[in-house]
Amino acid sequence: MSDKLSILIVDDEQVVRDSLVHWFTEEGYEVDSADNASDALSKLASRELDLVIADIRMPGMDGIELLEKIRSEQLDTSVIIMTGYASVETAVRALKHGAFDYITKPFDPDDLSVVVRNAMEQHRLRLENRMLRQQLADNSQCLGELIGQSDAMHHVREQIETVAGVDSTVLIEGESGTGKELVARAVHRLSPRRYNPMVVVHCGALTETLIESELFGHEKGAFTGAQYRKKGKFEAAMGGTVFLDEIADISLKTQTDLLRVLQEREIVRVGGTQPIHVDFRVIAATNRNLADLVKEGRFRSDLYYRLNVFTIHLPPLRDRHGDVPLLATYFLDKYSRQMSRKFTGFDRAAMDTLIAHNWPGNVRELENIVERAVVVGHEPLVRSHDLAVARPASGPEDLSIDTLERRHIVRVLDDFAWNQTQAAKALGIDRVTLYHKIRRYGLKPPAKAAKV
Amino acid sequence: MGSNNSPILVPIGDFPRDLLERLSKRTDMRIGDKFVDLAPAWNSARRQYDSACLLAELKRIYAGVVIGAAAVDLFVPVLSFVFGEADMPGRAAIFSIHRLREEFYGLPRNAALLESRAIRELWHEYGHTRGLAHCEDWQCVMSSSHSVAQVDAKSDRFCLECSAKLDALGG
Numbered sequence: 001m002s003d004k005l006s007i008l009i010v011d012d013e014q015v016v017r018d019s020l021v022h023w024f025t026e027e028g029y030e031v032d033s034a035d036n037a038s039d040a041l042s043k044l045a046s047r048e049l050d051l052v053i054a055d056i057r058m059p060g061m062d063g064i065e066l067l068e069k070i071r072s073e074q075l076d077t078s079v080i081i082m083t084g085y086a087s088v089e090t091a092v093r094a095l096k097h098g099a100f101d102y103i104t105k106p107f108d109p110d111d112l113s114v115v116v117r118n119a120m121e122q123h124r125l126r127l128e129n130r131m132l133r134q135q136l137a138d139n140s141q142c143l144g145e146l147i148g149q150s151d152a153m154h155h156v157r158e159q160i161e162t163v164a165g166v167d168s169t170v171l172i173e174g175e176s177g178t179g180k181e182l183v184a185r186a187v188h189r190l191s192p193r194r195y196n197p198m199v200v201v202h203c204g205a206l207t208e209t210l211i212e213s214e215l216f217g218h219e220k221g222a223f224t225g226a227q228y229r230k231k232g233k234f235e236a237a238m239g240g241t242v243f244l245d246e247i248a249d250i251s252l253k254t255q256t257d258l259l260r261v262l263q264e265r266e267i268v269r270v271g272g273t274q275p276i277h278v279d280f281r282v283i284a285a286t287n288r289n290l291a292d293l294v295k296e297g298r299f300r301s302d303l304y305y306r307l308n309v310f311t312i313h314l315p316p317l318r319d320r321h322g323d324v325p326l327l328a329t330y331f332l333d334k335y336s337r338q339m340s341r342k343f344t345g346f347d348r349a350a351m352d353t354l355i356a357h358n359w360p361g362n363v364r365e366l367e368n369i370v371e372r373a374v375v376v377g378h379e380p381l382v383r384s385h386d387l388a389v390a391r392p393a394s395g396p397e398d399l400s401i402d403t404l405e406r407r408h409i410v411r412v413l414d415d416f417a418w419n420q421t422q423a424a425k426a427l428g429i430d431r432v433t434l435y436h437k438i439r440r441y442g443l444k445p446p447a448k449a450a451k452v
Numbered sequence: 453m454g455s456n457n458s459p460i461l462v463p464i465g466d467f468p469r470d471l472l473e474r475l476s477k478r479t480d481m482r483i484g485d486k487f488v489d490l491a492p493a494w495n496s497a498r499r500q501y502d503s504a505c506l507l508a509e510l511k512r513i514y515a516g517v518v519i520g521a522a523a524v525d526l527f528v529p530v531l532s533f534v535f536g537e538a539d540m541p542g543r544a545a546i547f548s549i550h551r552l553r554e555e556f557y558g559l560p561r562n563a564a565l566l567e568s569r570a571i572r573e574l575w576h577e578y579g580h581t582r583g584l585a586h587c588e589d590w591q592c593v594m595s596s597s598h599s600v601a602q603v604d605a606k607s608d609r610f611c612l613e614c615s616a617k618l619d620a621l622g623g
Binding site for chain 1: 498504528531532533534538540580585586588596597598612
């Protein structure tokens with residue numbers, strides 16, 4: 001992408017186009033011209049332009065209609081309208097339709113310079129504002145939530161730091177709820193592309209037609225309902241990162257299209273014919289084993305190898321139980337702040353419940369449970385009955401007798417404040433048997449309260 | 453400068469001879485003596501001269517690099533006036549002292565100020581012929597100027613970056 005700001009001159013008079021192209025080239029801008037509005041629109045379709053300076057009177061589509069088209073298609077381009085004679089009515093029309101300004105021919109060079117400089121400044125501020133908003137969104141949910149002191153999470157963070165600086169494609173593997181999008185955001189935020197957007201495509205949620213349009217954009221009328229031309233995510237990334245979540249869910253046809261984009265760095269909008277150069281980095285994520293899908297013939301091997309340049313495996317929460325207290329406390333603080341509650345921690349029983357749970361829904365499940373506890377609980381401590389730790393209807397939860405027994409014993413002990421005699425009685429076993437079970441499962445009596 | 457490849461400085465219209473000679477001396481550019489006809493460039497509606505037309509005429513008459521020094525008011529179709537114009541890069545440029553004179557603004561004549569403005573515009577248009585675009589350094593002679601105040605604000609020298617670009621281009 002060129003560093004120079006770009007201007008498109010649209011005027012049916014060649015002498016005007018030539019003069020302005022010459023003048024703006026001397027001024028250091030990158031200048032292109034079009035002799036009619038349709039030509040201008042096709043130039044705008046093929047590349048980003050910062051500013052359009054269009055004559056109001058042109059055969060066919062006039063300058064105001066061109067301005068309307070640019071606005072309706074939500075192109076990120078400022079427009080200045082040129083008029084042959086000063087008229088308040090014309091000026092009002094242009095400004096009402098979203099022109100940045102209007103100028104009357106012949107222009108005073110100083111006036112033209114000031115108007116263009118102001119338009120460029122507004123354009124720059126708009127882009128900067130968008131990028132800052134994106135960064136803010138990234139910051140609030142990026143590295144901050146990649147929490148954990150386990151070796152597995154240390155390794156994940158090391159991998160993020162290693163791969164962020166290089167422009168390789170990254171594949172993130174992990175069960176649902178392990179934080180794959182957080183890892184993608186962290187990679188993006190630490191990468192040289194961080195000042196450009198990161199766009200997210202949830203592939204699993206989209207039908208084949210929708211995903212094509214989502215990824216590559218579409219031209220007006222490309223399909224029923226395509227009333228306007230729309231940019232795809234690869235174009236919207238504008239030199240940033242495209243995060244393809246649940247990549248395993250895309251069809252073989254979309255896999256082929258995606259492979260072509262990754263190889264050629266060009267897209268063609270649905271219903272379009274013109275290839276558009278795109279600059280992006282891809283981070284893909286999946287909760288399935290792509291290598292198995294390749295063996296089964298359900299995922300293209302060439303796409304798999306292109307995505308699988310650098311793989312980050314996110315461990316399920318049940319494999320890093322030690323991180324549960326840290327994560328739970330983090331979410332408790334976060335939601336207490338958000339909801340203006342004054343929780344200071346979990347009581348011991350609550351924390352034991354959290355540690356004992358198998359977390360089939362991983363970190364997301366933990367977050368939801370803590371959020372709910374902040375809503376229903378009584379300050380200052382979250383208690384075990386505030387935690388809606390449910391057994392899922394299905395899923396990979398450990399349903400062994402041992403696990404169930406352990407959980408049941410913890411619950412009964414909690415109910416009797418760890419009075420082992422009463423608990424044993426309630427459980428229908430003698431106290432010595434309970435004592436052996438407590439040792440076997442490594443259960444420990446709670447402190448008064450635990451803020452971890 | 454001063455070699456056979458250096459630009460030729462060509463008076464157009466009633467350009468003061470003494471100023472032309474001083475500019476020639478300061479820039480080491482030779483003075484051309486072939487007559488440039490102003491008539492085809494005249495626009496009676498605007499009462500100005502079309503600078504593109506004069507550039508074409510200069511290129512027709514002279515084979516090498518040529519810079520026209522005009523005393524008349526210049527315009528391009530979309531602008532109300534220009535101080536000068538150049539092929540960028542190319543072998544022809546033109547500048548005018550019409551709006552560099554204090555008298556144009558109703559002020560007393562000031563020959564020294566006119567010369568200091570003229571030398572800036574001359575170097576500026578020459579820079580364009582060598583391929584230099586406008587420079588963001590406000591002191592550089594290649595900085596953009598659309599008013600005499602801006603012409604006065606800059607120096608008559610190329611900044612280090614523009615000088616380096618000229619050196620890289622050779623000459």
